[in-house]
Amino acid sequence: xxxxxxxxxxSRSLPARQPGNVLEEARIRxxxxxxxxxxxxREQEFQDIYSFVESKIIDGTGGCMYISxxxxxxxxxxxxxxxRCLQHAADVxxxxxxxxxxxxxMKMTDPHQAYVQILQKLTGHKATADHAASLLEKRFSNPAPxxxxxxxxxxxxxxxxxxxxxxxxxxxxxxxxxxxxxxVLTIANTMDLPERIMINRVAxxxxxxxxxxxxxxxxxxxxxxxxxxxKVKAFEEDALQxxxxxVAALSGDARRCLDICRRxxxxxxxxxxxxxxxxxxxxxxxxxxLNEMFSSSYITAVKCASVHEQLFLRAVIAEFRRLGxxxxxxxxxxxxxxxxxxxxxxxxxxxxxxxxxxxxLGACRLLLLEPSRLGVLQRVRLNVSxxxxxxxxxxx
Amino acid sequence: xxxxxxPGYEEEKxxxxxxxxxxxxxxxxxxxxxxxxxxxxxxxSIFIYGHRASGKSHVMNVLLxxxxxxxxxxxCVECVSVALLFEQVLLSFFGCDxxxxxxxxxxxxxxxxxxxxxxxQSPARQTRYIVMEKAEILRDTDANLLPALLRLQELVEDNVxxxxxxxxxxxxxxxxxxxxxxxxLNFPDYSKGELQQILSQDRHPSYxxxxxxxxxNILLGVFYSVCRDLRELRHLAALNFSxxxxxxxxxxxxxxxxxxxxxxxxxxxxKAMQTVYxxxxxxxxxxQIQQMEEKEAGVLRGLSAHTHVELPYYSKxxxxxxxxxxxxxxxxxxxxxxxxxxxxxxxxxxxxxxxxSNHLLGPKPFPLDRLLAIFYSVVDSRVAPTASIFSxxxxxxxxxxxxxxxxxDQLDTPKYKCAVSxxxxxxxxxxxxxxxxxxxxxxx
Numbered sequence: 001x002x003x004x005x006x007x008x009x010x011s012r013s014l015p016a017r018q019p020g021n022v023l024e025e026a027r028i029r030x031x032x033x034x035x036x037x038x039x040x041x042r043e044q045e046f047q048d049i050y051s052f053v054e055s056k057i058i059d060g061t062g063g064c065m066y067i068s069x070x071x072x073x074x075x076x077x078x079x080x081x082x083x084r085c086l087q088h089a090a091d092v093x094x095x096x097x098x099x100x101x102x103x104x105x106m107k108m109t110d111p112h113q114a115y116v117q118i119l120q121k122l123t124g125h126k127a128t129a130d131h132a133a134s135l136l137e138k139r140f141s142n143p144a145p146x147x148x149x150x151x152x153x154x155x156x157x158x159x160x161x162x163x164x165x166x167x168x169x170x171x172x173x174x175x176x177x178x179x180x181x182x183x184v185l186t187i188a189n190t191m192d193l194p195e196r197i198m199i200n201r202v203a204x205x206x207x208x209x210x211x212x213x214x215x216x217x218x219x220x221x222x223x224x225x226x227x228x229x230x231k232v233k234a235f236e237e238d239a240l241q242x243x244x245x246x247v248a249a250l251s252g253d254a255r256r257c258l259d260i261c262r263r264x265x266x267x268x269x270x271x272x273x274x275x276x277x278x279x280x281x282x283x284x285x286x287x288x289x290l291n292e293m294f295s296s297s298y299i300t301a302v303k304c305a306s307v308h309e310q311l312f313l314r315a316v317i318a319e320f321r322r323l324g325x326x327x328x329x330x331x332x333x334x335x336x337x338x339x340x341x342x343x344x345x346x347x348x349x350x351x352x353x354x355x356x357x358x359x360x361l362g363a364c365r366l367l368l369l370e371p372s373r374l375g376v377l378q379r380v381r382l383n384v385s386x387x388x389x390x391x392x393x394x395x396x
Numbered sequence: 397x398x399x400x401x402x403p404g405y406e407e408e409k410x411x412x413x414x415x416x417x418x419x420x421x422x423x424x425x426x427x428x429x430x431x432x433x434x435x436x437x438x439x440x441s442i443f444i445y446g447h448r449a450s451g452k453s454h455v456m457n458v459l460l461x462x463x464x465x466x467x468x469x470x471x472c473v474e475c476v477s478v479a480l481l482f483e484q485v486l487l488s489f490f491g492c493d494x495x496x497x498x499x500x501x502x503x504x505x506x507x508x509x510x511x512x513x514x515x516x517q518s519p520a521r522q523t524r525y526i527v528m529e530k531a532e533i534l535r536d537t538d539a540n541l542l543p544a545l546l547r548l549q550e551l552v553e554d555n556v557x558x559x560x561x562x563x564x565x566x567x568x569x570x571x572x573x574x575x576x577x578x579x580x581l582n583f584p585d586y587s588k589g590e591l592q593q594i595l596s597q598d599r600h601p602s603y604x605x606x607x608x609x610x611x612x613n614i615l616l617g618v619f620y621s622v623c624r625d626l627r628e629l630r631h632l633a634a635l636n637f638s639x640x641x642x643x644x645x646x647x648x649x650x651x652x653x654x655x656x657x658x659x660x661x662x663x664x665x666x667k668a669m670q671t672v673y674x675x676x677x678x679x680x681x682x683x684q685i686q687q688m689e690e691k692e693a694g695v696l697r698g699l700s701a702h703t704h705v706e707l708p709y710y711s712k713x714x715x716x717x718x719x720x721x722x723x724x725x726x727x728x729x730x731x732x733x734x735x736x737x738x739x740x741x742x743x744x745x746x747x748x749x750x751x752x753s754n755h756l757l758g759p760k761p762f763p764l765d766r767l768l769a770i771f772y773s774v775v776d777s778r779v780a781p782t783a784s785i786f787s788x789x790x791x792x793x794x795x796x797x798x799x800x801x802x803x804x805d806q807l808d809t810p811k812y813k814c815a816v817s818x819x820x821x822x823x824x825x826x827x828x829x830x831x832x833x834x835x836x837x838x839x840x
Contacts, residue, residue, distance in 0.1 A: 355567040363574030373535060373568045 022279065023265045026234035030225070030262050032255050040227045041220035042078050048211060049082045053183055057086070057098050057149045062175030062182040064206050066157075068191045069213025072253030075187050078213075079153055086151075098149040105159030111167045114160060118152065133170065140180040149181045157188040158197065165202050172205035215252025218244040224254055225261060234265065239286040246290055256293075263289040298384045301364060302392035308349060311340050312357050313366070313389050316380060330358055331376045351376065400425055404433030405463055413462045418597065419590040420451050423583055427459060430579065431557070434465065434522040438557040439579050440549040443531075443569075445562050446583030449626040452561045455583075456527050467525040472533040478541060482507040485526055490514040504544050511552045520555040531560035535569060543575040550576075588620055595626075595633055603641070607651045611640050614658055618665040623673070635672060635679055639664050639686050704823060705795075710779065711788045712824050715814070716832060717771040718798055719821045722759035722814035724837045726766065732835050733773040753838045755818065761801045761811045764789075774830070 019025040056063050069075050083100050090097045101121040103114055115132035119125055127135060160167050175182045191212050194203040221244035247257040267288050268281045315336035319328045334354050341348040362369035370378040400410045417424050431438050444452050460467040468488035475481040479502050487495040494514045499506055534542045545558050566580050592612055599608035615633055623629060640661045643649045649656045671677040792798045798812045825832040833839050
């Protein structure tokens with residue numbers, strides 16, 4: 001066994017190509033990973049976080065801030081932007097120098113790994129979780145002359161939850177020490193996380209400095225895309241408005257919005273190959289991309305199922321109607337299936353074939369099934385609403 | 397006999413295979429056709445099912461051995477952990493060096509990695525076969541093992557075919573998340589004629605073939621209605637043949653005198669069905685009985701006759717009380733166990749759901765209080781509720797004569813069930829001269 005095997009992506013032999021046309025350029029600019037020049041529509045939040053951290057650094061004290069908001073509202077991006085600006089300010093000696101470290105709950109195998117990562121990023125030493133905790137404890141509670149302020153960003157805070165909550169407790173307790181000079185910024189998705197999962201002594205240390213990021217409105221989304229594209233003329237006005245209105249109505253997720261725009265440029269490129277269009281992404285392309293992203297795949301799956309699979313779904317619904325329940329055994333459904341076969345003039349299938357049909361539907365999650373070793377006694381439930389199934393079956 | 401034919405293999409090898417597989421030519425032919433020529437790719441996985449002793453393992457073994465194909469035969473019963481399974485497969489394909497490369501508790505990806513390394517060093521010139529016997533046990537192992545085995549050819553990129561043998565149909569194997577569907581192949585049961593043909597093959601050398609064949613005919617006449625298992629029938633045939641030959645050795649009858657031979661052996665075989673076939677009497681004992689002329693077969697008490705258990709005096713009464721509590725409805729206790737009860741008739745006493753016999757429904761649970769109440773009314777003398785009485789109850793539980801139900805409350809109000817049969821309790825009550833039939837509600 002290779003002892004130190006680290007998986008890695010093979011290095012690329014050719015350099016990445018330069019964008020050839022407008023659409024490709026737009027696609028690169030719209031990619032989620034490309035860092036925008038500025039963060040529009042988050043000026044207020046930016047200012048709040050900036051002044052909070054700046055005041056703590058200048059005073060040489062510590063504090064906690066809790067930032068919440070649904071995914072794709074720019075929480076992490078805003079904090080990173082703040083840190084970039086502060087770093088710049090420190091470089092030009094406007095504020096005292098500080099160290100910035102970042103940990104992510106999702107990237108840890110175990111909540112206690114947080115100590116190890118913090119210690120490694122602060123000092124470069126490696127230690128076990130317990131040892132690292134005691135070292136950090138000592139570092140933050142003892143006075144030391146010429147100690148720099150530390151800004152710690154904890155992303156995905158809810159994953160640091162342990163049964164005794166000692167990781168969270170320590171993270172929020174260190175800033176309250178006199179000599180700690182630690183600022184902790186925590187990011188999570190739900191607003192009421194401190195009240196829901198934290199015990200009182202942890203929640204009280206987190207304090208009341210809270211900030212919530214509202215979902216983007218359609219105007220803001222439109223502005224974000226415009227600022228990303230930055231004078232690259234690739235979209236029609238109406239198309240952009242449609243995308244942003246649709247996304248704002250559903251979730252207000254900027255990442256989703258960018259994904260749809262990128263998909264629309266791809267569709268536009270495909271259709272341009274067929275017939276010479278204007279070269280801009282129009283309404284029809286955006287509509288197609290929106291349909292691809294938002295329409296339920298279950299209905300398509302039912303539409304494309306085989307004759308007997310569709311018949312089986314009809315038998316399931318017929319049996320549910322007869323029983324007045326949302327659950328039936330395979331045996332009961334199969335009787336209905338055979339009756340339906342006779343009505344449709346199809347050759348009735350055997351029990352094994354029926355089970356195969358049922359379990360295939362279960363494997364693509366149209367049905368919810370019990371383990372197959374129960375045989376004909378396994379219970380069948382629908383994973384989609386009956387109306388969806390009926391709509392899909394009726395459409396053809 | 398229809399000979400097996402396949403272009404990829406030598407004629408004489410196929411001839412030898414066909415000789416060893418009587419009545420399985422069709423299945424062997426299908427398998428050969430699926431396997432194709434040795435260097436061709438075969439189907440990734442084949443699932444063979446059929447009843448016990450329908451020749452699944454035998455056909456596979458003979459085919460793979462006689463045609464000298466590289467194969468690994470793995471019994472899933474033996475492989476209590478997947479490590480053993482992987483080790484055995486690597487061992488028989490690549491030798492012990494490869495098997496020793498496996499880490500202590502290998503995962504599936506370890507196995508695939510080592511397999512790929514090894515097969516890049518020694519690529520398959522012939523299809524490799526992995527035969528998994530008793531494949532139904534694979535369902536209880538890791539959820540990813542069965543789907544991975546079904547598409548092992550794809551995973552290791554080698555010319556390998558997995559053959560699963562089972563007595564259970566494929567429908568109950570399919571994982572809920574779907575999998576690669578194997579080819580299904582059924583081995584049907586042997587018919588009476590085929591059984592006769594196969595059993596007649598192992599005849600005694602000192603007797604003629606017709607003589608042995610007529611013996612098999614008689615044997616099947618008696619046993620075919622209850623048993624179609626080839627192994628069981630073969631065992632019975634071997635056990636009883638000496639008895640069949642006895643009149644011949646005495647010189648009373650000739651070989652051709654079938655009727656007299658039948659008259660001689662038939663009651664003997666019928667007795668064997670009740671004793672040897674149920675394993676009441678072991679085969680060794682059966683042979684000894686046959687040698688002892690004067691002692692009739694079946695005189696010896698079988699295993700199930702030894703159900704008599706010696707219990708202490710009060711334990712017997714406790715067991716009787718438990719039996720009464722389990723099989724009588726609680727409402728009837730007053731009538732059975734109190735002296736001055738009103739006269740109640742059975743007919744208007746019955747509730748609707750109590751009309752079926754309790755002995756058909758099985759024992760009902762009862763609380764400890766009721767057991768003790770019945771116990772004191774059944775025992776004539778005065779018994780102090782000492783520790784020994786209570787410890788006897790718990791030792792009856794450890795002897796599995798009583799079972800404790802609902803494990804939530806051990807001390808306060810434990811509930812028990814009586815787990816002995818009617819015959820057993822009758823025997824027990826006879827030893828303490830207690831007429832249990834008088835107290836059982838079902839037998840009034």
